[in-house]
Amino acid sequence: MFYKKNHSQVNFFFLLTLTFIFYLYGKEWCSYLGIEWAIKYPKQFIFPLKIYISSFVKWLMNEAHFVIFSFKDLTRSISWIIEQPYQFILSLFAKGFYKGQGQEAQLILPPLSWIAVTTIITSLAIYTKDKVLVALVSLSFFYLAVFGQWNSAMITLSSIIIAVPIGVLLGLSLGIASYKSKIIEKIIRPVLSLMQTIPVFAYLVPILVMFGFGPVSALIATVIYAMPPMVHTTILALKGVDPQIKDFGLISGCTNRQLMWKVLIPSSKSTIMVGVNQVIMLSFNMVIIASMIGAGGLGYDVLTSLRKLDIGGGVESGLAIVILAVALDRLSQAYVRLRPESKSKNQSIFKKYGLLLICLAVMAATYLMGFVSEFIKSYPEELSVSTSVFWENSMRFINVNYYDLLESIKVFLLIFFLMPIKKFFIAIPWPWMVIIITITAWHYGKFKLSILTFLLLMFIVISGLWEKAMITIYLCGSSVIIACLIGIPLGIFAGLNKKADRILTAFVDTLQTLPSFVYLIPVVMLFRVGDFTAMIAVILYALAPAIRYTAHGIKNINKELIEASLISGCTPRQLLFKVRLPLALPEILLGINQTIMLALSMLVITALVGTRDLGQEVYIALTKADIGRGLVAGLCVAFIAIIADKIIVASSNRLKIKYGIM
Amino acid sequence: MKFNNKIITLMSVVFLFAAHTVRAEDSKDPIKMTLHDWTGQLITTNIMAEVLKKAGSNIELVQADYLAQFAGLQTGDLHLAMEMWETTGRDAMDEYTADGRVVNIGSTGMEGIEEWWYPSYMKDVCPGLPNWEALNDCAEAFSTAETSPMGRYLGAPVTWGGFDDERVEALGLDWEVIHAGTDAALFAELESAYQRKAPIMLWVYAPHWAPAKFDGEWVEFPEYTTECYTDPSWGTNKNSAHDCGKPRGPIWKVASSQLEEKWPNAYKAVESFTLSNDEMGSMIVAVDLEGGTVEGVVAEWMANNKSKWESWIK
Numbered sequence: 001m002f003y004k005k006n007h008s009q010v011n012f013f014f015l016l017t018l019t020f021i022f023y024l025y026g027k028e029w030c031s032y033l034g035i036e037w038a039i040k041y042p043k044q045f046i047f048p049l050k051i052y053i054s055s056f057v058k059w060l061m062n063e064a065h066f067v068i069f070s071f072k073d074l075t076r077s078i079s080w081i082i083e084q085p086y087q088f089i090l091s092l093f094a095k096g097f098y099k100g101q102g103q104e105a106q107l108i109l110p111p112l113s114w115i116a117v118t119t120i121i122t123s124l125a126i127y128t129k130d131k132v133l134v135a136l137v138s139l140s141f142f143y144l145a146v147f148g149q150w151n152s153a154m155i156t157l158s159s160i161i162i163a164v165p166i167g168v169l170l171g172l173s174l175g176i177a178s179y180k181s182k183i184i185e186k187i188i189r190p191v192l193s194l195m196q197t198i199p200v201f202a203y204l205v206p207i208l209v210m211f212g213f214g215p216v217s218a219l220i221a222t223v224i225y226a227m228p229p230m231v232h233t234t235i236l237a238l239k240g241v242d243p244q245i246k247d248f249g250l251i252s253g254c255t256n257r258q259l260m261w262k263v264l265i266p267s268s269k270s271t272i273m274v275g276v277n278q279v280i281m282l283s284f285n286m287v288i289i290a291s292m293i294g295a296g297g298l299g300y301d302v303l304t305s306l307r308k309l310d311i312g313g314g315v316e317s318g319l320a321i322v323i324l325a326v327a328l329d330r331l332s333q334a335y336v337r338l339r340p341e342s343k344s345k346n347q348s349i350f351k352k353y354g355l356l357l358i359c360l361a362v363m364a365a366t367y368l369m370g371f372v373s374e375f376i377k378s379y380p381e382e383l384s385v386s387t388s389v390f391w392e393n394s395m396r397f398i399n400v401n402y403y404d405l406l407e408s409i410k411v412f413l414l415i416f417f418l419m420p421i422k423k424f425f426i427a428i429p430w431p432w433m434v435i436i437i438t439i440t441a442w443h444y445g446k447f448k449l450s451i452l453t454f455l456l457l458m459f460i461v462i463s464g465l466w467e468k469a470m471i472t473i474y475l476c477g478s479s480v481i482i483a484c485l486i487g488i489p490l491g492i493f494a495g496l497n498k499k500a501d502r503i504l505t506a507f508v509d510t511l512q513t514l515p516s517f518v519y520l521i522p523v524v525m526l527f528r529v530g531d532f533t534a535m536i537a538v539i540l541y542a543l544a545p546a547i548r549y550t551a552h553g554i555k556n557i558n559k560e561l562i563e564a565s566l567i568s569g570c571t572p573r574q575l576l577f578k579v580r581l582p583l584a585l586p587e588i589l590l591g592i593n594q595t596i597m598l599a600l601s602m603l604v605i606t607a608l609v610g611t612r613d614l615g616q617e618v619y620i621a622l623t624k625a626d627i628g629r630g631l632v633a634g635l636c637v638a639f640i641a642i643i644a645d646k647i648i649v650a651s652s653n654r655l656k657i658k659y660g661i662m
Numbered sequence: 663m664k665f666n667n668k669i670i671t672l673m674s675v676v677f678l679f680a681a682h683t684v685r686a687e688d689s690k691d692p693i694k695m696t697l698h699d700w701t702g703q704l705i706t707t708n709i710m711a712e713v714l715k716k717a718g719s720n721i722e723l724v725q726a727d728y729l730a731q732f733a734g735l736q737t738g739d740l741h742l743a744m745e746m747w748e749t750t751g752r753d754a755m756d757e758y759t760a761d762g763r764v765v766n767i768g769s770t771g772m773e774g775i776e777e778w779w780y781p782s783y784m785k786d787v788c789p790g791l792p793n794w795e796a797l798n799d800c801a802e803a804f805s806t807a808e809t810s811p812m813g814r815y816l817g818a819p820v821t822w823g824g825f826d827d828e829r830v831e832a833l834g835l836d837w838e839v840i841h842a843g844t845d846a847a848l849f850a851e852l853e854s855a856y857q858r859k860a861p862i863m864l865w866v867y868a869p870h871w872a873p874a875k876f877d878g879e880w881v882e883f884p885e886y887t888t889e890c891y892t893d894p895s896w897g898t899n900k901n902s903a904h905d906c907g908k909p910r911g912p913i914w915k916v917a918s919s920q921l922e923e924k925w926p927n928a929y930k931a932v933e934s935f936t937l938s939n940d941e942m943g944s945m946i947v948a949v950d951l952e953g954g955t956v957e958g959v960v961a962e963w964m965a966n967n968k969s970k971w972e973s974w975i976k
Binding site: 204205208209212213214291292293294295296300303304306307308309396399400403407411414520521522524525526528529530606607608609610611616619620622623624625 | 699700701726729731734739757807841849850858860
């Protein structure tokens with residue numbers, strides 16, 4: 001790369017100038033030459049894939065038959081299987097057990113009391129012997145009760161309790177299968193990246209058609225969305241096991257099964273748990289969308305309060321989601337760190353099972369006392385606290401006093417930043433855009449990547465969604481630029497300063513788990529509907545990885561290198577710009593990569609404030625229940641994501657080689 | 663009096679008994695009714711559910727998305743949806759009722775109103791309102807940095823239809839239509855502008871809490887007729903359709919075809935159900951603005967309108 005630097009730089013500037021010329025004169029040239037198709041892809045050449053998909057799904061649901069059962073029977077029995085444990089957990093935590101149906105039902109067993117649930121979860125924390133965690137977890141659950149979120153929170157918790165194990169088990173088995181067979185891995189990888197990048201709204205309708213209406217479909221959508229990282233980490237974890245350990249297992253005569261479950265998986269447990277952790281967090285991300293198709297719970301509360309413009313109510317339910325997510329996340333992380341203790345045999349039963357006994361005792365006691373005291377059965381409504389008025393008033397204060405200031409900032413950014421970018425992307429004829437992106441892919445990833453890029457881009461073109469795709473790229477692109485401008489410096493700061501790191505971590509966790517709907521409405525109030533509002537929402541959501549990865553990259557630099565540079569007389573400034581940043585660059589690039597992925601996944605949400613991009617296309621398809629249209633638009637989003645991802649990963653790998661990290 | 667009462671009671675018991683034996687039996691399985699995320703629909707559904715319960719039906723309320731629910735109605739996973747607005751649900755309704763597995767069982771009696779709407783304080787700035795002809799004179803007063811000098815009209819999500827872009831074109835209005843993505847965004851802007859007494863013109867619909875909470879009026883366009891939308895020569899603009907206001911559309915009840923097969927009596931009750939816009943309006947206000955619960959408001963309605971709902975399940 002070094003010796004080619006000048007050469008490629010010249011090329012780069014040549015292409016850039018050419019692109020700029022196309023931006024300025026492309027339109028006129030094309031109409032002069034009579035090739036209008038280069039500006040706007042002609043309608044009659046659009047490949048009607050969406051119609052084929054729609055009729056395929058219809059056929060699948062209405063006619064497809066395997067020898068003795070139909071496709072519909074198959075999907076419905078799957079949902080029946082998932083339904084059973086879900087109903088049990090839901091009854092246990094939220095609804096109680098009933099006999100009979102509808103209003104004739106009689107309560108046999110009430111749900112667990114809030115005191116019992118808090119005790120159980122606190123004992124789980126006590127087991128890890130981490131005092132901070134115990135305080136965090138018990139306070140969190142107490143918050144849910146005090147702020148009147150208990151019932152909804154338990155409904156949400158129930159679906160998480162079902163979705164996470166399914167996601168983990170499926171992910172683990174797919175991961176193991178791909179570890180064992182190269183072919184399976186080859187097939188699974190692209191499917192996974194599609195699962196991660198197709199907006200959820202795109203496959204919501206097909207899922208509903210297949211798995212029926214209700215919480216089960218919501219659970220399945222959650223699993224599809226949350227499972228891919230589990231597969232990735234499982235593969236990574238198994239490959240990362242020290243070969244000597246594996247050999248040792250083989251020598252001692254393990255069968256294949258024993259080798260997997262007694263040797264490989266236990267020794268890669270901590271990496272696998274990272275995947276579990278991701279599944280939990282992503283499942284919480286789905287809470288709002290799942291509630292749109294029947295999951296209920298906290299997500300539903302957020303939606304209804306915001307429809308009433310009850311911002312306070314939305315914030316409270318939203319924070320409850322954050323708290324639940326953070327509590328479960330920290331708990332699962334603590335279990336990762338937990339080392340199996342050597343069990344001494346002469347412990348008394350009480351010492352061994354003490355916590356379990358206490359839990360059972362509390363469950364029984366609260367059950368019995370529930371008949372006498374309402375307080376124990378369910379936290380009384382009149383004792384619950386609400387901060388609704390506070391949020392309402394602060395919003396009004398900001399709105400009335402600072403609106404003009406915010407408006408002028410907005411207008412400035414619109415005129416000098418957003419609009420020019422938008423014009424640029426829309427004005428360039430699509431053939432040139434396809435060429436330039438393909439060339440970029442070829443530069444970083446060679447032949448294979450450039451072919452893939454070209455095919456994916458052409459798919460967008462022949463679907464007739466090019467213009468919407470360009471608006472998508474413009475909106476995501478500008479948001480990512482700003483998110484990086486804010487996030488990377490913050491990340492550097494966090495990487496250098498421990499205290500800042502702790503505060504920013506909490507901030508980032510909140511941003512990632514707080515449903516974007518909660519801040520979308522206040523943002524609309526301050527900035528009105530339009531691209532700018534959409535951009536702010538995207539930035540807020542996509543900021544997190546920019547901060548996280550940068551901080552991680554800065555922190556993980558080899559200490560000896562830093563010392564060496566200090567000895568050779570670097571000033572702090574030089575140390576940062578000449579040593580730390582270049583060394584952290586691959587990590588930062590991955591952060592940018594993740595920022596782009598998150599920005600794209602926010603697209604559908606931005607359609608809710610009125611953008612005209614692919615997100616809107618997906619959303620329209622959803623509201624019209626048009627399966628084919630939604631999936632095609634969803635695929636376009638996914639393809640943009642895949643192209644961006646591959647190019648950035650390829651360039652990051654190059655950098656790693658350049659700086660000798662890999 | 664007492665005697666009379668007794669006779670009436672006796673008669674009605676006999677009558678009910680007779681009716682009962684004649685009636686086809688409803689299935690004991692629960693009827694699954696859908697709940698969406700706006701208050702009016704929750705009230706409508708809960709009233710229907712309470713009434714059906716009184717008639718002895720088994721009811722289960724299920725959370726479902728407004729349009730995605732059609733998939734469930736079609737397969738028979740869901741049975742009854744109480745509010746399908748002509749104005750927003752037409753396309754989906756047509757698509758799914760085509761093969762007869764989903765049926766439209768008549769109007770709820772409520773009528774959706776949708777039109778351009780402005781807060782009353784804007785009348786000081788633009789005294790010619792609500793007449794639509796005043797719109798062009800005041801366009802600048804309603805403009806923002808992005809649209810200036812055109813007026814800014816915040817339209818509904820594109821999926822709701824409404825032909826506002828066409829209307830602006832046909833009536834030659836110096837206005838730009840900006841589409842909100844959801845109704846939450848729509849009313850968030852209204853709330854924000856209202857707090858600052860700032861200019862705003864937007865799509866408001868009723869029955870909804872917004873026209874009750876905020877003081878304002880609908881713009882009066884030339885009244886809608888079917889010809890206006892289909893025949894370009896109609897109206898002020900001879901070359902273009904859509905040169906009039908929006909139609910007012912009924913709010914329909916839709917059900918799975920299974921409803922009539924399995925629960926014929928419940929089906930009849932649902933068919934008879936009607937509510938007026940005013941009744942609904944005041945109940946929405948009681949919940950959304952006065953902090954009542956849906957259950958409480960519904961119970962109150964049940965108590966006050968006994969004769970009405972009893973006639974549905976007779």
